[in-house]
Amino acid sequence: GDSVTQMEGPVTLSEEAFLTINCTYTATGYPSLFWYVQYPGEGLQLLLKATKADDKGSNKGFEATYRKETTSFHLEKGSVQVSDSAVYFCALMGGYNKLIFGAGTRLAVHP
Amino acid sequence: SAVISQKPSRDICQRGTSLTIQCQVDSQVTMMFWYRQQPGQSLTLIATANQGSEATYESGFVIDKFPISRPNLTFSTLTVSNMSPEDSSIYLCSVDRGSEAFFGQGTRLTVV
Numbered sequence: 001g002d003s004v005t006q007m008e009g010p011v012t013l014s015e016e017a018f019l020t021i022n023c024t025y026t027a028t029g030y031p032s033l034f035w036y037v038q039y040p041g042e043g044l045q046l047l048l049k050a051t052k053a054d055d056k057g058s059n060k061g062f063e064a065t066y067r068k069e070t071t072s073f074h075l076e077k078g079s080v081q082v083s084d085s086a087v088y089f090c091a092l093m094g095g096y097n098k099l100i101f102g103a104g105t106r107l108a109v110h111p
Numbered sequence: 112s113a114v115i116s117q118k119p120s121r122d123i124c125q126r127g128t129s130l131t132i133q134c135q136v137d138s139q140v141t142m143m144f145w146y147r148q149q150p151g152q153s154l155t156l157i158a159t160a161n162q163g164s165e166a167t168y169e170s171g172f173v174i175d176k177f178p179i180s181r182p183n184l185t186f187s188t189l190t191v192s193n194m195s196p197e198d199s200s201i202y203l204c205s206v207d208r209g210s211e212a213f214f215g216q217g218t219r220l221t222v223v
Contacts (some may be wrong), residue, residue, distance in 0.1 A: 007128075032209075032210050037165075041204070042155070042216075043214055043215065043217050044203065044214040044217070045214075046211060046212070046213075049211060051114070052211060056167075089153060089154070092186040093207075093210060093212070096142070096159065097207045097210070098143065098144065098156055098159065099144070099146075099154070099156070099212050100156075101153045101154045101195070102153060103152070103153045104153045
C-alpha cells in the first residue's frame with residue numbers, strides 16, 4: 001500500500017543554517033504531496049504542497065520539489081529561524097483523498 | 112480554505128468512560144476524516160465519515176470502540192468508548208477541499 005518514509009529526528013540546527021528534511025514515498029499513480037507543520041501546542045497547518053511531477057511547492061522560505069524519478073519530496077530552507085522550531089510531517093493524498101503521513105521530524109533551532 | 116471547529120480542545124477522563132468529540136465545518140463537505148495522533152507519533156486515519164452512510168474504518172479501528180455520527184454535511188462526532196490510558200492521544204478531524212486537507216485544532220485527550 002501507499003506509504004511515506006521521513007528522516008528521523010530530532011534535527012538540531014543553529015539559526016541561519018540550511019535545512020533539509022528527507023521524504024520519500026511509495027504509491028500507485030501520482031499522488032499529491034504535502035508538508036505539514038505542527039508548532040508547539042498548536043494544530044496541524046499546511047506548509048506547502050505539490051500536485052504533479054516537477055512541481056515546486058513553496059511557502060515561508062521553505063521549498064520542496066516533487067521528484068517522480070526518485071519518488072521524493074524533500075523539504076528545504078536556506079536559513080532557518082528559531083521560530084521554525086516545530087514538527088514537520090510529509091504526507092501524500094491517496095485513494096478516497098485519505099492522507100498518509102510520515103512519522104514526523106522534530107526540528108529544534110537554537111540562537 | 113475551510114474553518115473547522117473542534118471541541119472539546121482537551122479533556123481528562125477516567126478509564127472506562129466515553130468521550131464524544133464534535134467537529135463543525137463552516138461549509139458543506141462530502142467527506143470528513145478522523146485522525147489520531149498518539150504521543151510523539153504521527154497521524155493515523157481512524158475512519159472516513161460520509162453523510163447518510165456508515166463510516167468506513169481503517170484497519171485496526173472498529174465501530175464499537177470509535178462510533179462516528181455524520182448527521183449532516185457540516186457536522187460529525189467521534190466517540191472514544193470505554194477508554195483506557197492507551198487512548199490518550201490527540202484526535203483531529205479533517206476535511207478536504209480542492210485536493211487540500213484542512214484540520215481542526217484537535218482534541219487532546221488524557222485518560223487516567
